[in-house]
Amino acid sequence: MAAVTTTGQKRSIGQIIKRLLLLDLIEGLFLTFKYNVRALYEPRDGGNPNQAIYTEQYPLERPRVSERFRGAPRLNLDPENGSTLCIACDLCALACPVDCIEVGSIRREVRDGEKVNKKKVLTTFIFDTSRCMFCNLCSEACPTDCLELTQSFELAVYHRSGFRWDREMLEKGINYVRYTK
Amino acid sequence: MQEEITKPRETLLDAEEMALNMGPQHPSTHGVLRVLLKLDGETVIDLDCDIGFLHRGVEKIAEQDTYAMITPYWDRLDYVAAVSGDLCYVEGVEKLLQVEVPRRAEYLRVILTELQRIASHLLWLGTHAIDIGAVTVLLYCFREREEILKIFEDFIGARLTAHAFRIGGLWWDVYPEFETRVRDFLKIIPDRITEYETLLNTNRIWLSRTVGIGVLPAEEAINLSLTGPVLRGSGVNYDVRKAQPYSAYADFDFEVPLGENGDTYDRYLIRMEEMRQSVRIIEQALDGLPEGPVMAKVPKVIKPPVGEIYHSIEAPKGELGVYLVSDGTGKPYRMRIRPPAYINLQSLKRMAIGHLVADVVAIIGTIDIVLGEVDR
Amino acid sequence: MPEILALLIAPDWVRSLTGERPPNVFWAEYIVWPLIQIVIVLFVVLTVVAYLVYFERKISAFIQARLGPMRVGPWGILQPAADGLKLLLKEDIIPIKADKLVFSIAPIISVVSTLVVLAVIPWGAAWATIANVNIGLLFVLAVSSVSVLGLVLAGWSSNSKYSLLGALRSSAQMVSYEVGMGLSIIGALIFARTLSLSGIVEAQRADGLPYFLFQPLGFLIYLISALGETNRAPFDLPEAESELVAGYHTEYSGFRWALFFMAEYTAMLVTSAVAVTVFLGGWYFPGLDWIKSNWGPNIYVLLSVAAFAGKIAVLIYAYMWFRWTWPRYRYDQLMELGWKWLIPAGLANVVLTGVWYVLALPEAQGGVFGFVKQTAGRYVPTGYGKIYFILTGFIITIPLSWALLATINRRSRDFNLHDQRQLQIKLRSERIKRNEPVAE
Numbered sequence: 002m003a004a005v006t007t008t009g010q011k012r013s014i015g016q017i018i019k020r021l022l023l024l025d026l027i028e029g030l031f032l033t034f035k036y037n038v039r040a041l042y043e044p045r046d047g048g049n050p051n052q053a054i055y056t057e058q059y060p061l062e063r064p065r066v067s068e069r070f071r072g073a074p075r076l077n078l079d080p081e082n083g084s085t086l087c088i089a090c091d092l093c094a095l096a097c098p099v100d101c102i103e104v105g106s107i108r109r110e111v112r113d114g115e116k117v118n119k120k121k122v123l124t125t126f127i128f129d130t131s132r133c134m135f136c137n138l139c140s141e142a143c144p145t146d147c148l149e150l151t152q153s154f155e156l157a158v159y160h161r162s163g164f165r166w167d168r169e170m171l172e173k174g175i176n177y178v179r180y181t182k
Numbered sequence: 183m184q185e186e187i188t189k190p191r192e193t194l195l196d197a198e199e200m201a202l203n204m205g206p207q208h209p210s211t212h213g214v215l216r217v218l219l220k221l222d223g224e225t226v227i228d229l230d231c232d233i234g235f236l237h238r239g240v241e242k243i244a245e246q247d248t249y250a251m252i253t254p255y256w257d258r259l260d261y262v263a264a265v266s267g268d269l270c271y272v273e274g275v276e277k278l279l280q281v282e283v284p285r286r287a288e289y290l291r292v293i294l295t296e297l298q299r300i301a302s303h304l305l306w307l308g309t310h311a312i313d314i315g316a317v318t319v320l321l322y323c324f325r326e327r328e329e330i331l332k333i334f335e336d337f338i339g340a341r342l343t344a345h346a347f348r349i350g351g352l353w354w355d356v357y358p359e360f361e362t363r364v365r366d367f368l369k370i371i372p373d374r375i376t377e378y379e380t381l382l383n384t385n386r387i388w389l390s391r392t393v394g395i396g397v398l399p400a401e402e403a404i405n406l407s408l409t410g411p412v413l414r415g416s417g418v419n420y421d422v423r424k425a426q427p428y429s430a431y432a433d434f435d436f437e438v439p440l441g442e443n444g445d446t447y448d449r450y451l452i453r454m455e456e457m458r459q460s461v462r463i464i465e466q467a468l469d470g471l472p473e474g475p476v477m478a479k480v481p482k483v484i485k486p487p488v489g490e491i492y493h494s495i496e497a498p499k500g501e502l503g504v505y506l507v508s509d510g511t512g513k514p515y516r517m518r519i520r521p522p523a524y525i526n527l528q529s530l531k532r533m534a535i536g537h538l539v540a541d542v543v544a545i546i547g548t549i550d551i552v553l554g555e556v557d558r
Numbered sequence: 559m560p561e562i563l564a565l566l567i568a569p570d571w572v573r574s575l576t577g578e579r580p581p582n583v584f585w586a587e588y589i590v591w592p593l594i595q596i597v598i599v600l601f602v603v604l605t606v607v608a609y610l611v612y613f614e615r616k617i618s619a620f621i622q623a624r625l626g627p628m629r630v631g632p633w634g635i636l637q638p639a640a641d642g643l644k645l646l647l648k649e650d651i652i653p654i655k656a657d658k659l660v661f662s663i664a665p666i667i668s669v670v671s672t673l674v675v676l677a678v679i680p681w682g683a684a685w686a687t688i689a690n691v692n693i694g695l696l697f698v699l700a701v702s703s704v705s706v707l708g709l710v711l712a713g714w715s716s717n718s719k720y721s722l723l724g725a726l727r728s729s730a731q732m733v734s735y736e737v738g739m740g741l742s743i744i745g746a747l748i749f750a751r752t753l754s755l756s757g758i759v760e761a762q763r764a765d766g767l768p769y770f771l772f773q774p775l776g777f778l779i780y781l782i783s784a785l786g787e788t789n790r791a792p793f794d795l796p797e798a799e800s801e802l803v804a805g806y807h808t809e810y811s812g813f814r815w816a817l818f819f820m821a822e823y824t825a826m827l828v829t830s831a832v833a834v835t836v837f838l839g840g841w842y843f844p845g846l847d848w849i850k851s852n853w854g855p856n857i858y859v860l861l862s863v864a865a866f867a868g869k870i871a872v873l874i875y876a877y878m879w880f881r882w883t884w885p886r887y888r889y890d891q892l893m894e895l896g897w898k899w900l901i902p903a904g905l906a907n908v909v910l911t912g913v914w915y916v917l918a919l920p921e922a923q924g925g926v927f928g929f930v931k932q933t934a935g936r937y938v939p940t941g942y943g944k945i946y947f948i949l950t951g952f953i954i955t956i957p958l959s960w961a962l963l964a965t966i967n968r969r970s971r972d973f974n975l976h977d978q979r980q981l982q983i984k985l986r987s988e989r990i991k992r993n994e995p996v997a998e
Contacts, residue, residue, distance in 0.1 A: 016384075026386065026884065028380050032883075033879065034621075036623060037617065037879075050329055055624070058628065067339065069337070069338065096251070141353065202723075227982075315792060315884070315887075317622070317882060318618075318882050318883060321623055385884065387884050387885045388885050391886075391891075535983060540795075543801050
């Protein structure tokens, strides 16, 4: 428990003199002037809190996105044969708090060597990014590391229909316009 | 009540009292708060808050979602302190499940929530200052807040709506540079707080705009059931971290700053001091960070036993509580949120009447509301 | 005063243009050269005003750890052009319930009244001044105060409560700060003994020191009142965005809004120009006479204009610097500062300066010290006189006025407005309970 210094106390002589000399105002002016002067000569890397200018010039300068970032969804493919990793188990759709995932599947006979298995096969996968709140629960529920939230974060589209990502888009990702300096 | 305000009454000098609609679209009502003011000249003589523009029915939604699915909704209550919201809910469910969370997870939770407290207070300071006209402080605050958000992004994967914790612990363990990143931040933040104070603390304009504005005596603050810095500004020593230590807070040494006069300036000083105390807590937690797992053994499908609990934490804005009733199924029978901002907002009328329009803005700022939490 | 009238001489090439010879120079002096000057001044000032917005944005950005406009042209240098174009092409919106005529006239009044003042500002030595009016300073104060009419009309005609509050605030504020501004100048006029702006510059040249050294309190009051007069932070209450959305221009958009913006920045330019003229020595700087005799009259005039511009730039930077550093005053505090501090301090400054000046006169004129000598028809302070005026200004006038006002205002602090308002509100609610009218 610590009482902060409040204004209940009387001003000391030093404070009165400070006020008379406008030092309380000048202190602040000095600080902002220091920033203004530093801004003129210091390097501007962007995003460095120790430099006078913090701005990252976004579309020209790409932001650093962390590895764990939860952005646009992606359906991963098997790196060996290029087929989807999704087993159409519907766990992601069940885990989703906002019901933005629709998994379409059919039961089909799949030949695996000699044996013929009856297996659920993914047909469609619809992901509504306009409703998604990027909580990662679907990705955590996925048993095969198929559904993943990636680092791309530019999800703006011109029409509402563009928010409904189908399976093809989820596997390929969207095309971005990249701006350069 | 609103009719009473909009109905003009005759005053002296044949002038009519004016009803002024402040919000829901107004630069300084911090979202979609509508404040209906009755003015005599510029003096506020009556006031009514109209809330609910951001109502999403989170409590009702929770009744149809499983326990794990509710956590992300808590990010969206107080969206400038999402991690604190997560902590409240997750600990509530753990209490219901009677799960022991690993020490490491608890320490990491403390680090993250205290960082979140600093971030929330920085945002509060910036917006409060811009309400009173000091624009530059906002940008400085956002610069430091950005550092916290970067740490969050690297740790949790999101900057604002964090979804930081899972029931039973954390999803991720720390990343390799986590400790150095946090320590770097802790190194710069005290100096930066001093910088904001240089701009504001002794500035005569800031003093004249905050000292004696919105005075709330301790007794009334208690009667209004206020919590957080608004309560402590009136000198009442109540901090959930000290009163009912949750998580790992009992392990740390920190002080609870208290005000004397209960005015806007005291509440400002308290939040500044709280940021410094948060720095102390984070330092201690980093020093004593235990090894071990970050996730307890929790069943995949969470079905708490029949029962009910109330759990509350000290969110940046006050006591954030959750009341959970379980009927033994995978979904809560009832979830009730105690949002600190909603309850603290009730003091606006008490504080603002008799002041000028400009002070209403300052007082809304000092209560530190987030409409996501007020409207739920 | 022949030497001041001689200021009006147009450059030689204008006279050769009209084919006139002195002393018969009517067309060159009164028609051709003023028109050229007006075109140049308007063009330069309006461009400068557009770029002031750019510099304001850049300076605020640098202060706030940002970069500011960067996209339109290198370093965003074409931003003012892009902004102007955008504002011109924007939809012209007049609220349905607004008074259309007044709504459209208001920004014009505001901008014209500030632009008219430019005519009498002494931009530089000799032929760089458009009109040397012998009551120039009064003209500036009178005309620039018309601009408040524009703000009031804008706020009233918009038919919006926020605009109305903004207009009320601005009328009260500008009327109060006008007084302090006028009073703060009088001290300097005691030294200059003329109201002509060029004459004041000449007087400072003759006295050898700019008047802010003799008049520190006056200069301070002028700077503060000028901030209030031009609605700049920390006195930007009429447009306080956090309280009144945008104050008097809430309902304005497009080019009408741009006119208000232009008026604000031109007013800033004008008030700093007056401050430079009255307190900072105007276009004169030491060594200018040497330049005139060695480098020729034209370079002399151009350098004097540059000096004037440089001094204005310093003041305008200070304006922007203040705006981005300090919080905003509240309405009643602004009034308190104006009426309880600035105006009495201005009066005290006038009285004290008068006393110091009379004491400094030679004994023959009723003075004591004889620090002021009459040379070439003017009273000029001697070397000791300069030190005497500086010392009295800094060491006696400021602390004495401060002590005086602090004592008086300490008493008025007991007069607690907040408690009074609370009492009124209590009585009001009691009357409402008894179902009586609120008024007595």
